[in-house]
Amino acid sequence: MTSPKKPLNKPSKKELPKKAVDVGEDDARTPLSDKAKDNERFFQKVYGFIDKQLMLTRNKSGSIYATFIRDHVHETVPVKSARMGSMIKKMIRDEYRFRAPKQMIAELIEEVQDTAQDMHLEVQEVHHRVARGTTGQIFVDLHDENNRVLEVDRDGYRHHDFVDQLPLFLRAPGMTALPDPVNVVGDVELLRGFLNYGTENNWYLIVVFILYSLRPLGPYAILVVLGTAGSSKSTFSRILRLLIDPSSVPTQALPRSVADLMITASNSHLLVFDNVRTLSLDLSDALCQLATGGGSRTRTLYTNGEETLVHVTKPCILNGIDDVASQPDLVSRCILMELPAITVRRTEEDLNSKLTASISAIFPGLVTA
Numbered sequence: 001m002t003s004p005k006k007p008l009n010k011p012s013k014k015e016l017p018k019k020a021v022d023v024g025e026d027d028a029r030t031p032l033s034d035k036a037k038d039n040e041r042f043f044q045k046v047y048g049f050i051d052k053q054l055m056l057t058r059n060k061s062g063s064i065y066a067t068f069i070r071d072h073v074h075e076t077v078p079v080k081s082a083r084m085g086s087m088i089k090k091m092i093r094d095e096y097r098f099r100a101p102k103q104m105i106a107e108l109i110e111e112v113q114d115t116a117q118d119m120h121l122e123v124q125e126v127h128h129r130v131a132r133g134t135t136g137q138i139f140v141d142l143h144d145e146n147n148r149v150l151e152v153d154r155d156g157y158r159h160h161d162f163v164d165q166l167p168l169f170l171r172a173p174g175m176t177a178l179p180d181p182v183n184v185v186g187d188v189e190l191l192r193g194f195l196n197y198g199t200e201n202n203w204y205l206i207v208v209f210i211l212y213s214l215r216p217l218g219p220y221a222i223l224v225v226l227g228t229a230g231s232s233k234s235t236f237s238r239i240l241r242l243l244i245d246p247s248s249v250p251t252q253a254l255p256r257s258v259a260d261l262m263i264t265a266s267n268s269h270l271l272v273f274d275n276v277r278t279l280s281l282d283l284s285d286a287l288c289q290l291a292t293g294g295g296s297r298t299r300t301l302y303t304n305g306e307e308t309l310v311h312v313t314k315p316c317i318l319n320g321i322d323d324v325a326s327q328p329d330l331v332s333r334c335i336l337m338e339l340p341a342i343t344v345r346r347t348e349e350d351l352n353s354k355l356t357a358s359i360s361a362i363f364p365g366l367v368t369a
Contacts, residue, residue: 043107043108046092046096046100046104046108047108047111049091050088050091050092050112051112051115053068053091054066054067054069054112055067055069056079056112056115056116057121057122057123057126057168058116058121058122058123058124059123059124059125059126059311060123060311061311064079064080064116064117064121065077065078065079065170066078066084067166067168068087074162074166074168074169075147075171076126076169076170076171077170078170079109079112080109080113084109084112085105088100088105088108088109089105124168125168126169126170127139127167127170127216127269128141128169128172128175128245128268128269129169129175129244129245129268129269129270130214130215130216131168131169131216132216132217133151133165134165136153137151138151138152138214138215138216139152139165139167139169139216140152140178140214141169141171142178142179142180143169143175143176143177144177144178144180148160148180149169150180150181150182152367156368157181157182157367157368159182172267172268174247174248174268175245175247175248175268176247176248177246178246178363179359179360179363179364180360181363181364181367184360184364185361185364186362186364186365186366186367186368188207188365188366188369189365190358190361190362190365191206191239191365193354194351194355194358195239196231196232196235196339196340197337197339198339205335205337206337207369209221209223209240210240210244210366211366211369212315213244213245213269213315214244214366218291218292218314219293219313219333220290220292220313220314220315221334221335222287222291222315222316222317222318222330222333222334222335223240223315223316223318223334223335223337224318224319224323224324224325224334224335224336224337225237225317225319225337226320226321226322226323226336226337226338226339227319227321227338227340228321228341229321230342231340231341231342233275233319233320234251234274234319235351236319236339237250237251237274237317238250240272241270241272241317243362243366244269244270244315245268245269250272251272251273251274251319252264252272252274253273253274253275254273257282258282258283258286261283261290262286262312265290265312266312270314270315270317271290271314271315271317272316272317273316273318273319274319275320276318276319276320276324277322278324279324279325279326284325284326284327284329284330285329285330287330287333288329288333290312290313290314290316291313291314291315291316291333292313292333293311323336
């Protein structure tokens with residue numbers, strides 16, 4: 001027969017470990033407190049490093065942006081954005097060989113936001129694709145692999161050196177590169193072979209619309225492209241986008257609400273809406289605001305009472321079979337263009353390959369037009 005088990009000796013209340021909380025000088029010497037202090041020191045060290053790499057600005061809507069300047073490359077991002085987090089994470093990994101956890105990244109972004117709120121930041125607008133310089137020149141973000149910016153003035157165009165002025169550009173997801181026109185012989189006439197434009201009057205309107213859309217300030221025109229099924233309306237719109245504000249998603253459906261339209265407008269320079277069948281009065285009014293300059297108030301995400309202000313002025317292309325621009329205010333802001341039926345068709349593969357070969361000459365031709 002086995003002997004009975006001895007009862008376990010439970011520690012008395014006095015023997016229980018004390019709660020590890022920093023409440024005074026004595027507890028500050030505990031291992032946990034030392035670790036917490038080390039973590040805080042490391043956090044402040046990392047924040048100091050991050051702070052030296054960026055410049056904070058505020059736009060007229062009150063949104064705060066951070067511009068990173070590393071290896072002569074400038075990139076501006078909203079402080080509260082996924083891109084901001086990924087950039088901070090990469091900087092920490094490159095500098096400290098340390099993979100920062102999500103919580104640390106979130107706290108660093110919050111620290112940057114709090115710092116910006118306490119500072120008297122200069123109001124400086126950030127731009128998509130085009131910006132105006134202080135002496136009237138136009139800056140065009142080529143968004144190529146070297147993040148080069150084109151400076152255009154009465155004397156011609158060149159790569160901007162960022163010595164005297166620092167235009168701030170946002171680079172939204174999907175944004176792709178414009179051709180670099182520097183040291184390239186341009187020929188805008190090559191564009192004729194890729195567009196089903198119909199009349200000579202339409203041709204001149206196309207060139208004017210492209211150049212007008214590359215201006216950094218509104219008001220802008222709304223190009224309404226009409227035509228029967230198969231008149232190449234979508235291809236027409238896509239090619240114009242390639243010469244103004246190229247994107248991996250060149251066209252999209254018209255948003256159903258004004259709020260969604262304003263969000264779309266806040267993430268690109270040119271708006272291209274495909275196969276538009278109807279247009280509500282609210283959206284018609286909102287498109288008028290976009291063309292001539294307007295704003296919108298929306299509830300800030302994850303809050304009940306805070307509002308986010310959106311100020312945008314953008315050029316726009318609408319295409320469809322029926323003319324949806326019926327309201328007088330909208331009609332006054334539109335260029336109506338009807339495309340003829342196509343009699344000789346070509347494959348999309350053939351069109352794209354020849355356009356790719358020619359666009360590097362077409363864009364410089366437009367810049368000097």
